[in-house]
Amino acid sequence: MSYTSLQAFAQSHSLNERQVKFIDRLIDSWTGNITTPRYRRMTRCGQEVAEQDVARLVELSILAKDETSGRAFSYRVQQLP
Numbered sequence: 001m002s003y004t005s006l007q008a009f010a011q012s013h014s015l016n017e018r019q020v021k022f023i024d025r026l027i028d029s030w031t032g033n034i035t036t037p038r039y040r041r042m043t044r045c046g047q048e049v050a051e052q053d054v055a056r057l058v059e060l061s062i063l064a065k066d067e068t069s070g071r072a073f074s075y076r077v078q079q080l081p
Contacts, residue, residue, distance in 0.1 A: 013060055018043040019053050023062065026077055033066055033074040 006027070010020045022043055040050040054075065057063045064078040 015056070016053070018045055018049075019057060022053075022057075023080065026062075027080055030077065033076050034063060035072060035074050 006020065006024060009015075010023075015023075022039065025042060034054070036047070036050045036054055039045075039054055040047065043050070043053070045053070054063065058065060058075065061079050062077070063075040066074045066076050
């Protein structure tokens with residue numbers, strides 16, 4: 001996906017800069033699952049903001065909750081724009 005099409009997707013779905021940065025990293029070279037603390041470290045935001053951002057990405061079907069995780073939630077990439 002090109003930077004221009006990512007920006008168009010972000011604008012049409014009202015994504016914030018953190019979410020766009022995160023998706024861009026996923027497109028580049030992401031492997032493994034995502035956790036909220038990992039999202040926080042990648043985007044340098046607080047716990048509540050990270051939870052809201054991840055919930056929005058789940059709502060857009062970019063991430064899906066991994067039901068096999070233990071106590072902490074983890075997410076897997078479901079679909080990239």
